[in-house]
Amino acid sequence: MHDTPMLDQLEGGPWPSFITGLKRLAKDNDMMVDLLGQLEHSYETRKGFWKGGTVGVFGYGGGIIPRFSEVASKFPDSAEFHTLRIQPPAGMHYSTDLLRQMCDVWEKHGSGLVAFHGQSGDIMFQGIRTDKVQAAFDEFNEMGFDLGGAGPAVRTSMSCIGHARCEQSCYDTARAHRDIVNTFLDDMHRPALPYKFKFKFSGCPNDCMNSVQRADMAVIGTWRDDMQVDQAEVKAFVASKGRQYVVDNVLTRCPTKCLSLNDDNTLAVDNRNCVRCMHCINVMTKALKPGNDRGVTVLIGGKRTLKIGDLFGTVVVPFMKLESQEDMDSLREIAQNTIDFFAENALEHERTGEMIDRIGLVNFLEGIGLEVDPHMIEYPRISSYVRMDGWDEEAAKWNERKAG
């Protein structure tokens, strides 16, 4: 064992210690001995010492993150420390039985270190030598598990717990997650897109999957009829918390001020102006619920900083139902059109959001065959710098759509 005085300081304290875990692994695993050594070296020098390379499994072009040590001469046993990205079951449910099987495979072939989960949702089996990658994958694959995405590919996706245990859930996130992502497995396993493409599925506007900012395509549940109000439960809530608490914490926080507390402690909702923000429903979980005519809003283009700065997705489908197989097919078609357009029109290393920024939302919408809609914008054009010679035709299109 290497001396690890700095890392040792991460063994104290109330939070579970990964160092204690690494040390436990190191008892039976030389790779982990040197891994600890290299990590201590990083702590001392404040530098990282991994570099990439090319490692894969037969038939796939991605899904393994290769790591070769730059200080392998000092720490030879962790010279190779690759990660297998394995896609989790939609919603991240596990039986203990399954987890034990996974541990067993990883004990046999890898370091014994696993992350539940990576920020994109993969189970990350971290630390394996090149020569063992195929065998480990084969075993996981036989268990029913598949590699996730890496490189310029469709990536592993995440869906919230949704229908499985959440009363806010407006569509079946697990089903949509599987239906959509499994359509694009070729684009996941054989990276050939301009850059990565991420889907994320949240059951309601609380967006527990952070999809608006971490997904090229965010599918977020919502509803278009009136929210469900159980006035008896409203009264009970008001009785227990007091009118003032309800006014100050529910009514005044409504972004469009469309709630009003009646004198009899029931609630009046101006559903026409409710923007489905979820706040009042979050506070009064027993009294309020999303409506019954449920579906999804689709946003495209979220991502983090590179290269033009952080971006949120933009609404491209204000509402669509997502219940029947036809509904699902429509969503799949939008996804397919988006990925096709992205593949053909994005620059190298350009994400969807950056592409939309470069070409303009309107061109993107035309490219994927969606019609413009005022719900896609926060406010109409401010700049008069635009050429509008097609005005009459465009106006006619709208009037036809409205009439139809």
Next chain:
Amino acid sequence: MHDTPMLDQLEGGPWPSFITGLKRLAKDNDMMVDLLGQLEHSYETRKGFWKGGTVGVFGYGGGIIPRFSEVASKFPDSAEFHTLRIQPPAGMHYSTDLLRQMCDVWEKHGSGLVAFHGQSGDIMFQGIRTDKVQAAFDEFNEMGFDLGGAGPAVRTSMSCIGHARCEQSCYDTARAHRDIVNTFLDDMHRPALPYKFKFKFSGCPNDCMNSVQRADMAVIGTWRDDMQVDQAEVKAFVASKGRQYVVDNVLTRCPTKCLSLNDDNTLAVDNRNCVRCMHCINVMTKALKPGNDRGVTVLIGGKRTLKIGDLFGTVVVPFMKLESQEDMDSLREIAQNTIDFFAENALEHERTGEMIDRIGLVNFLEGIGLEVDPHMIEYPRISSYVRMDGWDEEAAKWNERKAG
């Protein structure tokens, strides 16, 4: 007289008709006969027929807008139709006596057509031949009136009625208007700046002079102590309008929700979070007033569309007193520094707002010698794309300022 069937249609209707006025002038003035002819021609062809040129008065480089007709062969008597831009008294007050004198001068030398006022505030004496310009100007000048701005110069300014008849007025707009603009007469009369520079003075955040969007330098009144509340008048207002009206129209419209209606119909104001928007004061004119510790906020960079799109000014001085001569000198110094920096650093035909956009607010502030302040921004930096190697020095500066 020319036939003017189209213009004639602008004589009907309840609003005062400029056509009737032009026709009345045309009775005694051939210039106006042809002017009506050319205007009818414009109405028929939907085109303008004026072009610029060079016309001025001795000693000045600007202030006259020269207009030569492109259809002078058809309408010879209005071949020249220049405008004298004359600066109005601050606040646009006139005795009838003064107006009559102005009319007399204009009857003698010009067309008899006057606009009260141009969008920049000038009295526009419209329609004069080149050979009469000097004489007309001389007479106005002797009356105590001076030419306004045109071209790349400091422009004519406007100040709201303010102290003269408005209880909201937080500083003496007329005095500031005169003190500041009269400092820059050389820059007004001898255009040599990169582009135009406009001042505007509004006595309070209602901004009746539209300064935030129409002035390179907007001086807007505000206060920093608590607003004045006459609780008896509050009660009277609530009594006359009803509690619900007050809640719905005053409380809920407060942008920072810092008003609360007490049970006894008095008003509680969270002055710490009041952003001095004026709304509640506008509604309850008898009950509420700005505080007593009054001064101004200064914003720089407002303008309309050319060439990067419409711009609002940006706060560069969150608050300063504007009472003593020293206060006024400080404001003058800021104005002088701004104009000096603008003169040296703006590109040709670039306004201050565009310059700030190009070089960044921080460089501009450094250039005019003002310190950064969080009131200048709506929110801090979102983008991580910045080099921060001077952090410690900058942090120290702030800490010193706070300590000092």
Next chain:
Amino acid sequence: MAEMRPPIESGVPDPFQYMHPAMRRNYGQWKWHDRPRPGVLHHVAESGDEVWSVRAGTQRQMDLYTIRKLCDIGDAYGEGYVHFTIRSNIEYILTDKNKVAPLIEKLQAEGFPVGGTGNSVTMIAHTQGWLHCDIPGTDASGVVKALMDELHAEFVREEMPNRVHITTSCCQINCGGQGDIAINIQHTKPPKINHDLVANVCERPTVVARCPVAAIRPAMVNGKPSLEVDEKKCICCGACYPPCPPMQINDPEHSKLSIWVGGKNSNARGKPQFHKLVAAGIPNNPPRWPEAAAIVKKILQVYKKDAKDWERLADWVERIGWPRFFELTELPFTKFHIDNWRGARESLNASTHIRF
């Protein structure tokens, strides 16, 4: 030249000499105001002094007979002083309450509508147009006259939810500024270049630099130095026309009116806001521009009906949302409503906040 008179650089005149004595006396000492009726402001000073200001509409571009008439009225009823507002309304200041009604009667009799205060539709911001400007796409005085005729009833009443500020501009330079409702020009065809003139009157480097999308290139045409416009890039903004009049952008057919909504410079309630495009492609139709007037009236009618007290147009739309604005006004929503200029991303809906 020796005899030329040097100018007296007197700058901004001192207003006190021309100011109504009651205003001079109570300068900076006003206490509160109310509006006894449309067109009349009643201000009370700390001293107890009271003034009634009566506001009337003018045509701004006034012949001197009209001005003298206004002076006559001022002498007879208004103590010899007047004040012009930023919107070219004239105000008479009275210290005697009893003169208010006779003054109003007189103004009305002489054809000057009394109103424009408080929650009315006040006078439209006026620019130059065909009467005087060298680059206009439409008229100004005529547009304003035609519209104010239509809106007269809303000028003399105070029945809108809040004050309505309308602006007009006669070219894309937009001297008229932002408005609750703004009626502006949008050119829809790139400039036609009159190559024969370019060499003579065009400041070529300036015009190339002025184009916001770099669509103009120097070029040789018929062996003479001229310019060419990349029509694919050109956004028809007309910025090239002032420095280069041969860049004919104004077109009787293709220069159209557009209508913008929700501009606001005051800080009341929300922060200042720019106006937004709602309608375009509207014919530039003198002498009375009926198509533009119809849209303006439709917007005002919906706003009047649907907005709450004190909601400016911007506040109202913020509450009900833009999709509903288009629904209620029955204006078509098109791809042109989606901004693509600098900062356009801010205008996209980056949330699931949607009203159904």
Next chain:
Amino acid sequence: MAEMRPPIESGVPDPFQYMHPAMRRNYGQWKWHDRPRPGVLHHVAESGDEVWSVRAGTQRQMDLYTIRKLCDIGDAYGEGYVHFTIRSNIEYILTDKNKVAPLIEKLQAEGFPVGGTGNSVTMIAHTQGWLHCDIPGTDASGVVKALMDELHAEFVREEMPNRVHITTSCCQINCGGQGDIAINIQHTKPPKINHDLVANVCERPTVVARCPVAAIRPAMVNGKPSLEVDEKKCICCGACYPPCPPMQINDPEHSKLSIWVGGKNSNARGKPQFHKLVAAGIPNNPPRWPEAAAIVKKILQVYKKDAKDWERLADWVERIGWPRFFELTELPFTKFHIDNWRGARESLNASTHIRF
């Protein structure tokens, strides 16, 4: 190669086989929930079924002994199923209310803190850092462990105004995402180029294209093709480092931590918001990063004291204003806080809305 096994492209596994039976049974039929105590969610289905979910913190980067231990606990108390949250917390789902307390006791005894629900500070978004990534400026596991030790008390309680989501990222690429509080890296010196390596490992056209400010030019150095960086332009973002490792951007001294506040992805109340810079120049100080932890704790302490119920950090600052945020947290405000990137104009105060 003939014997190589072709992959089964099974994609996302069906979760139903691994899902707790009560969740399967009531799939899509949940009615309401509450939180009987920190760390415990109580969900009631339309059918009347009830489940209690007990949430515990993990180190995310788990050794298989820890996982097996969690499985043992799951078998003994949790009916053989677990659920992982997006923040690497583990949840046990119980249908028997009486097992909740014993399970909690067991978890605590084994060193797994129970909490992270509702208005607590939940687990920090975790990335790779020195343990695995090829471009990190700092560690991730260590940073998270050190911080969660400090924040443990706020994880096991629900005493914050609303839920607090903290994220960390170990380089400027920011895999950690937006956060109520985000702890990120800011490089403060341009990359030092290891010219000897460029020719071998650097994708030169790619790296030139990747620079957001076009600061990289191809150059010949010592007769070999290499690159040069215009240090005046370079904003030290590190984007050149992944495609060109010789662009050494990480620096033990000059790669500093920065703290950002007010990010929010949910649509609750306001629209989603990006986080904003509040502090930088913080030493990257392993193994426990005390300087960063101190600032995070100060921010949380002020927020806890001053914010109202249900106000996320972003909502709170929106109410009190950024100047007051800096005042209360005693963090210095500098020129670096004024944005100058795309869209920076939106961040300037274009109003007189000011709190004094």
